[in-house]
Amino acid sequence: MSLDKDTVRKVASLARIKMSDEELDKYGPQLNNIIGFVEQLAEVDTDNVEPLPSPVDIALRLREDVVNDGGCAEDVLANAPEEMEDFYVVPKVVE
């Protein structure tokens, strides 16, 4: 599998990365190199093999339903570029 320039452009746009034509020409082949490397794995026969979610045989940890977090609006908003009355303020996003 090899990605053409339009696909690379789409991947970049889905990841919200702005790329010029020159950059697409530069990064497209690099991305294809990585894909080529990963594709070697496809050569291994994995028929009838269940996916392995974790190399360690442990179960998912669950937590009890108790409220023990939150109440820290100040901390949560500390890095916000803009805030007002404890809201995050962002450029208008509605259509």
Next chain:
Amino acid sequence: MAQLIQGNTGEWEIVIGMEVHAQVTVQSKLFSGASTEFGASPNSQVSLVDAAMPGMLPVLNEKCVEQAVRTGLGLNAKINTYSVFERKNYFYPDLPQGYQISQFLHPIVGTGEIEIDLPDGSVKTIGITRLHLEQDAGKSLHDQHPSKSFVDLNRSGCALMEIVSEPDIRGAEEAAAYLSKLRMILQYLGTCNGNMEEGSMRADVNVSVRKPGDELGTRCEIKNVNSVKAVQMAIDYESRRQVEIIEDGGSIKQETRLWDPNKGETRSMRSKEEAHDYRYFPDPDLLPLEFEQSWVDEIKQTLPELPDEKKHRFMQSYGLGTYDASVLIAARARADYFESVANDRDAKMAANWVINELLGVLNKNGKELEDSPISAEQLGGLIDLIADDTISGKIAKDVFADMFETGKDPAAIVEEKGLKQVTDTGAIEAIVDEVIAENPDNVEQYRSGKDKLFGFFVGQVMKKSQGKANPAVVNDLLKKKLS
């Protein structure tokens, strides 16, 4: 009773599938310990996990899993003891992670079905495709500022159950019945409060049209439909729009459309199209969710009697009709109230008083059953007074009005106001004689065959007795004396 649309080229059938997002009733969020309570001040219920700060890890709330299983059982669905959380990737300011943790290939609940009740009294089965757990997004306010949006992440990370139906729904009426029934089941189970105004339950509606018997048409997904009424209006609008386009020679484009309740129309959300590439993959922060079938069985033991079972039991053991039974089971509290009233009494009479009198007057006063000034015991007491002939049904209505006003016991009101029914034949006979003596003309007409006048005599006797004469005794005596 599928609803058909009459177009210029014949009849069209509306095909609908629904995706309902129901907020899970729990104290804390799906993957964090922040509170889920509605209406808190902005960003006060946000943990660093919900704000997607670097290095924060999600830890699954076990109660959310239990509630999802409970709901699945209530939908007669297959419970998957193995399910996987995946990342659904997209960008929006109210989604700080840049992805929503959801379930995709392996949902926690598989296929099931529910019965819906249609207005003509018939019942239809609607298939459930799946139910999965996922995170809710935050909330954006767009009307506070001309060029800015305000974001509150309190809802971000709250647990949702997305319940997807099969495209079995035909028309707005069935869609409304489906939504109502689903909400009722969730409320009975205690897994979602079903409050559509607060957004605890939201519906996306997939609509397509076709000529009856044809293949499925291209569908449009309508978002932002937030009440049962809006669902009906949106379907009516959207199906007509599609029929018009097809009949004008056009074709339907598969897209997401937004319901605008102010304008009463759906419109395209073009920007959503480009983004419809979610690149799902298993969330590397979370292992697959696995549990034992025995745990599912334990939960099953704790399920309450569900609306349909209750309805059937009310019809069988109380002898109620479908309509009365459906009204009584619409809310669990209402069904419980009725059962207390009906306990050891005439059930049909109890149903009548609860539905026609109590619910009627509560509705008129804008009150809920929970705020009823008349308790189930008091209403039962009133019925007892009718049953043992202490008061007539007619007087009972006055006593009932008094009870609603004052909250007093029926026996006390009857005593206080001297409303006890006169069953003493001698006393009633005197009144009957009086009435006959005062109306010789009518007596003559009645005897010469004008049967309808009988009611006039009954009315006169009741009037003279101030409504307290036992109607059965009055009838007997009048019949005897007038013949």
